[in-house]
Amino acid sequence: MTTQNCDKKLFLLDAYALIFRAYYAFIKNPRVNSKGINTSAIFGFINTLFDLMKREKPTHLAVVFDVGETFRHKEYSEYKANREETPEAIRIAVPYIQKILEALEIPCMWKEGFEADDVIGTLAKKAEKEGYTTYMMTSDKDYAQLVSEKIFVYKPATRGNDIEIWDIEKVKEKFEVEEPAQVIDFLGMMGDSVDNIPGIPGVGEKTAKQFIKEYGSMENLFSHASELKGKMKEKIEANQEIGLLSKRLATIETEVPIEFHYENFTVDKPNEEKVVELFEELEFRNMIVNFKKTYNLISEKEITAGTSNKKNSDSAQKSLFDSVQEDNANIEESDHWKTLENTEHFYQLVDTPTAIKLLKQKLLKQKVVCFDTETTSTNSLEAELVGISFSYEKGKGYYVPLDPDDKQKTNEILDVLLSFFNSEEIVKVGQNLKYDCKVLRRYNVEVKGTLFDTMIAHYLINPDGRHGMDIMAETLLQYKPLSIETLIGKKGKNQKLFSTVPLEQQKEYAVEDSDITLQLKEKLQPQLEKDNLKKLFEEIEMPLMKVLADMEWEGINLDLHALKEMSKELDTNLSHLEKEIFTQAGEEFNINSPKQLGDIIFDKLKLGNKPKKTKTGQYATGEDVLLKLAHKHKIIDQLLEYRQLQKLKNTYVDALPNEVNPQTGRVHTTFAQTVAATGRLASNNPNLQNIPIRTSRGQEVRKAFVAKDAQHKIISADYSQIELRIIAAMSKDPAMIQSFNEGEDFHRSTASKVFHVPMGEVSREQRSHAKTVNFGIIYGVSSFGLSEQTGLSRSESKQLIDAYYEAYPLLKQYMMEQVEIARKNGYVETLLGRRRYLPDIQSANSIVRSHAERNAVNAPIQGTAADIIKIAMIQIHQQMIEKKMHTKLLLQVHDELVFDSPDEEIEEASSLIKNTMEAAIQIEVPLLVEVGVGKNWLEAH
Missing domain, CATH: 3.40.50.1010 (5'-nuclease)
Incomplete structure (x- = not known):
């Protein structure tokens, strides 16, 4: 879904x-x-x-x-x-x-x-x-x-x-149009004195709105000009050229x-020094406080200074026009930032065999130690170690430099430190620890014991925020860490150039990372307990991190020959389609040229009564436009298929082989735990969660994801309708619960209730509509949205939604209660306590507020589903280790898990996977998992 x-x-x-x-x-x-x-x-x-x-x-x-x-x-x-x-x-x-x-x-x-x-x-x-x-x-x-x-x-x-x-709806109301695109016709008819767009002489706002209501577009108005009377008829007939020009200018x-x-558009950490310098040059003294408040860079002292005089306050609640003047009083700004220069610290270089042994002895005596690796690459499968820093006390730390070109010496040093990394008693702290663990694994070093990742902790506390160490240091510690740019002159921490930086500077930068990360842990741990997130952190997210590290390390096998053959086949299909399209068009043209395609569809074949045009005057030929014309001519289906196959070839079939790691011969995605506020995992480099599944041709790509060898098979295990089952359990609606407990076809059961027909008489179309509303209701589908998805009229869609809530009355009540909980607490929770903060729930703006209200309903459902599969992944991973099985978990695609299993373990692994997933959590309805086995992902799914 x-x-x-x-x-x-x-x-x-x-x-x-x-x-x-x-x-x-x-x-x-x-x-x-x-x-x-x-x-x-x-x-x-x-x-x-x-x-x-x-x-x-x-x-x-x-x-x-x-x-x-x-x-x-x-x-x-x-x-x-x-x-x-x-x-x-x-x-x-x-x-x-x-x-x-x-x-x-x-x-x-x-x-x-x-x-x-x-x-x-x-x-x-x-x-x-x-x-x-x-x-x-x-x-x-x-x-x-x-x-x-x-x-x-x-x-x-x-x-x-x-x-x-x-x-x-606001645009329709304000301009009295049926759809926003008609605003172009409205502006073209009445003109615009500000932009000097002439419009049609004699047509003002009132007349333009009337024409839009009667004729829908400027072109249609001109084609019916003969129906008009008097001077208006003359003006319309005489000014068609200027009218169309005005429409083009307004488009x-x-x-x-x-x-x-x-x-390139993400909201990033600003260059604070430069911003302050510019504001001081412009004499924007209070604006400096406003800036720091906006980016959470301000100390309590500055907040007091900046807000003590209400007249001078740059409050976020005041509009520009409510605070027209800023008082120009000269407020002296103290340097509130803590930095390495103004903070007492003791960072030591550890670069002799004796010193390294002494460091190991010190580390083994500690209960909690923070460590951080410095490497040559952000790719953990390629990164070479440049150094490792350690800190177990605020303001103190150690740096062990390593030579990325001398692996033997590096291994000798790591052998000395191995007892620390292998210790089950010492808590290891780090920022994005999964990366460090994978880098060390390349050197045969396993990081054991309890782990505390500050990035993940901060994500649970503030899921919508940014979780980089620098931003956390500034907001939680009022500390400004050293910038890597000052060392190597380039953005990005893990660059080959870092190894060329003098050791003293490497030490300062690297140890500061460990020191600050340790301090962040001391800030974050109590907050986890305060927000009741400790169990979620310790029993789900941190154990999951180890599972993900193993999955990323394992990678998945790709059949390059199959992709190459698929690429050839697609080339043949595209060539054949191209010829068919040319036959239907009666001429050859550039199918990928919107202008040439538009001319064929609308000028030559005369498809569409009122074709939309872009500002340059060419016809719009996007997918949405073509879909509306699909029933009018065979060429449209051919064009849609052509585009689909072309995207499939370019985005997946030809691109995936480039993602194969040359050392392992496998594809290694990276799973991110701290991206989606709902708790879902994300996959990138490459994204293996968006491999096509909806179309038969798209599914063929999954054929290329194959088992390790002829003695292995792919196992796919997929939760069936998990979000619907969760909402049934959370809402405690008896009709929904009964349907799932009795093993009914839930979509058919819903159709029976909302269309008031016996189960056996539900038509395929009715079941399809019921399925759409079943899934759509979770995301606050409107009658307009349902109408777009089903083809029903808006009134029919509204009736269907009303009937749905009549069939499941406690569901409607639950949804209303979730919104009230969000208003009261400012957040909603999953069944396992994962929070989603919704500050917009109190917004005075109805659009912003309704968006938050939909999230109040959706976030606990989607988040609970994410939590459940995470629990299953942890339990399956642990059981397979305990049983010394060779089956490996490779991928997680939202509600689906993909494994690689030796033939002799297939039966045992399939049973273990299904039973564990279905028992991951106990709720009022059974969780159902479908398991498939095959030589490739498609065959198994």
Whole structure:
């Protein structure tokens, strides 16, 4: 089942819209510093930015600027011709704003020949395909045309009013349209005096809305112009060309040649020193406090200083217009950061045989020791050790340097330290310990005993936060660690260059990591107990870390020959499809060219009554457009299949062989425990959790994942409908529980109840609709969403949802109770106590609030499912070790586990796996696991 990821929140800011807005907010009382610079626009923009970050906590962010003339100016020389010259204060402000954004590590985006609207529109649409929820922050109404289920207009607060978020329903209400895309027709008809878009003479807002209601589009209006009367008829008939031009000018381009690489948009740690330097230059003294509060970089003393005078407070709850003036009192800022330079410490280099032996003796006497490896690579299967640091007391630590080019000497040193790493009595502390354990494993060193990973601990306490050591040190210890950039001049800790750094500097950097990580452990451990997360941490997440390390180490076998043959077969299929498409089209053309494809579909074949066009005037040919035309012509199905096969070939079949490790000949993914706030694991480099399964051709890729050799088989074990079973147990709905306990086909049982027909008379279509609502209800599916998925009308979808709640009344009650629990506590919990914090549950904005309400229902269900399979993985792993079995757990794909098993263990392993998974937790309904065996993953699934 595909679940909507609600954690990826992208904000795209229309720079000039916000800068002009900020400038005019201070127009009567401009802010001018001692150098005579008007800083109104800079101050207002940055204040708005910080307000946004504190309110909404975006995971991804970018600011988009306009640059020079665009394609619209070339098509219509009078475009924006009546705009006044940009005020000097704004021209001065923009370079400062861009410098500040650079220091904040927030990307500034633009594209020559296009406006900010176009860049934002393109990025929003690309992000939507990646599962992101995008908010376009602007005061410009034109953006309403881009609004969709996952794209919103985020209008900043105005005097006396809060922020406003436009969703589909808001756009429909405001513009009186049937869908957001019609906003383009509306704007084209009435024109825009600000942008000097002419529109149709004589057509104002009221008339444009009336035309939209009657005709739906500008083109349809023109085709029915003969039906009009009097002067309006004359104006419409006489101005069709200018009307279509106006529509093109008003259309936001969504195919700008710019890429959306999500990693470039993450909200990262700022360059604090540079930000403060810029604010001091601009004389933004209170803004420095606001900045540090926004990024959690502030001490209690600064908070007091910054908030003692309400007049000077940069509160996140105040809009730009509620705090028009900032008091310019000269507040002296003390250096509140603790650093290695101003903190007493004793870090010792341990680089002789005698010193290493003495260190080992010291380590063996400790109850808790933090260690950290320094290596040549972030890939644990390739990394060579450069050194290991140790700390067991605050402010003290030791560094053992190692030569990555002298493995024999490194092994000799590790032999001396082996008794420490093998000790079951000593608690080992670290940050991202799985990596260190895998690196040491390459040197035949096993890390035993109780482990405490600060990254995982912080993740449980603050699942939506960032869990890097630097950010934790700053927020929890008010300590600013050394930067690796100062040592090697490049980002990224584990680089080959680290081994070239002088030993004294290596020691300072490496030991500080262990020292600070140990201090973080002392902060995090009590919080785990306070939040009732200790059991989850000690009995699930930390044992699971060892399981994942073994899985990643083992890797999975890939049949490269099968993929090569599949690639050839796909080439043949694509070539055959290409010829069929050309036959249907009556000519050859570039299938991958949206323009050429659009001309064939809409101009030549005349498919679609009102085809959408992009801003450049070419037809839209996305998958959503083609799907709506599927029943009209054979070429559409062929095109959809062509695209599907092309993606399959490029993304998986041709890409997976490049992921094979040359040393092991296997594919080794990395499982991340601290990414998804729900508790689910993530897989990357490569992502093996998204291998296609929905289509028969996509499933063929799983054929290439094969057993170790001819004497082994793949075992696949999959929880059946686990989330539905969990919600039945958590809601305690008797009808749901009875259905599962009696082993009924739950989708058929639901269809029988909601359509009021006997079980034996439920049609395939009714069961399908029931299945959709069964899974959709967990994620707060609306009548609109259900209608889109099922093809039912909205009223039919609403009736189906109402009937569903009538059939399962306690489910509805449970969902309401979960929302109330979230409002009361600020979080919800899984059955095992995993928390999901929902600060937006109290939001005054209905859209933001409803999003949190859906998470209040969904997070405990999805999180409990994640917890259950983690328990099963730990128990299966442990039993197989105790029984000295050779069956290996290779992959976890949400509700499925994949194993590699010798033929002689197949029966025992299958039984052990099924029984353990089904008994992982006791709830009111039975957990059901389906187990399959085969030579490859597809055959086993």
